[in-house]
Amino acid sequence: MVNMRKSGYKYIFGPVPSRRLGISLGVDIMPHKTCSLNCVYCECGRTTNLTIKRGEYTPVELIRKELKDFLSGNPKLDFITFSGSGEPTLHTGINEIVDFIKADYPQYKLALLTNSTLFSQSNVIEQVLDMDVIIASLDAATERNFIRINRPHPGLDFKQIIDGLICLRENFSGQLWMEIFLVPGINDNEIELKKIKNLLTNVKPDKIQINTLDRPGTESWVKPVGKKRLIDINRFLSGFEVIKDFTPEKNSFVLNENDFSRFLSTLKRRPCTDEDVSQILGIHVNDVKRFLEPLIESGKIEKKEMPRGVFYIAK
Numbered sequence: 001m002v003n004m005r006k007s008g009y010k011y012i013f014g015p016v017p018s019r020r021l022g023i024s025l026g027v028d029i030m031p032h033k034t035c036s037l038n039c040v041y042c043e044c045g046r047t048t049n050l051t052i053k054r055g056e057y058t059p060v061e062l063i064r065k066e067l068k069d070f071l072s073g074n075p076k077l078d079f080i081t082f083s084g085s086g087e088p089t090l091h092t093g094i095n096e097i098v099d100f101i102k103a104d105y106p107q108y109k110l111a112l113l114t115n116s117t118l119f120s121q122s123n124v125i126e127q128v129l130d131m132d133v134i135i136a137s138l139d140a141a142t143e144r145n146f147i148r149i150n151r152p153h154p155g156l157d158f159k160q161i162i163d164g165l166i167c168l169r170e171n172f173s174g175q176l177w178m179e180i181f182l183v184p185g186i187n188d189n190e191i192e193l194k195k196i197k198n199l200l201t202n203v204k205p206d207k208i209q210i211n212t213l214d215r216p217g218t219e220s221w222v223k224p225v226g227k228k229r230l231i232d233i234n235r236f237l238s239g240f241e242v243i244k245d246f247t248p249e250k251n252s253f254v255l256n257e258n259d260f261s262r263f264l265s266t267l268k269r270r271p272c273t274d275e276d277v278s279q280i281l282g283i284h285v286n287d288v289k290r291f292l293e294p295l296i297e298s299g300k301i302e303k304k305e306m307p308r309g310v311f312y313i314a315k
């Protein structure tokens with residue numbers, strides 16, 4: 001499968017191999033780092049627009065146009081996923097995009113990655129009821145740890161978020177998976193995790209997953225939880241699922257020979273940053289490092305630290 005996207009796509013990325021959803025086409029409907037939280041572990045960097053104000057942050061019409069263009073090729077996908085560099089439920093047009101895909105491309109399943117903060121608003125719940133899977137986060141059992149880990153917009157209330165999740169579950173008939181992101185020293189201890197599990201008993205999700213840092217987060221003091229610790233956590237919290245690395249099908253994350261040699265010849269002529277590679281290959285910037293690692297290991301390309309950041313160069 002070739003993952004090149006046609007140049008000019010602004011709101012869709014991938015398809016990329018997702019650890020939970022298989023081959024997933026990303027739809028990023030929010031401008032970079034517009035979010036109701038500013039999580040210490042966020043892989044997209046610090047939130048620059050901390051807000052709970054909903055709006056049509058990006059034009060629905062243009063997103064529909066890009067989807068139509070890409071999906072008309074009938075690509076093999078496991079999911080189309082609303083995710084990216086901000087909180088998708090802040091977008092008031094999310095239901096219009098869902099309706100469009102469900103009506104014109106019913107063969108594709110839809111997933112939403114959300115930070116759960118806006119489900120206290122009933123109209124937000126109504127707008128996401130047609131998703132097939134909602135993966136919602138909850139990293140803390142107390143307001144204090146919610147503030148330490150997620151650094152929320154001051155207008156958010158922890159108890160209302162829990163009530164919103166309960167309300168979502170009562171109304172949503174698809175799969176609801178809750179994700180707890182482990183931040184060592186704050187929420188990875190037995191007491192806190194048991195409290196979170198108790199809170200989630202009322203929400204009644206279909207799955208509870210624990211996640212740990214995979215790529216560099218916003219704050220350098222946040223470290224991944226080691227394998228042994230994850231096994232221990234799993235033991236004392238039976239029923240939790242540890243998110244494992246997704247092994248894509250053979251060739252699901254590669255370029256065809258022509259595209260690959262074009263990519264290498266570009267790197268020979270012009271050293272590229274993560275962002276450049278993301279643009280060239282049509283993959284999300286968060287996935288660039290994972291894609292390039294095997295090429296660095298095999299000696300095809302090298303990494304160079306420059307004053308402006310890391311550049312990739314073909315040997």
Ligand code: SF4
Pocket residue numbers: 035036037038039041042043044047084085086087114115
């Ligand atoms: S909710 Fe998601 S996008 Fe927003 S800051 Fe947290 S991790 Fe980043």
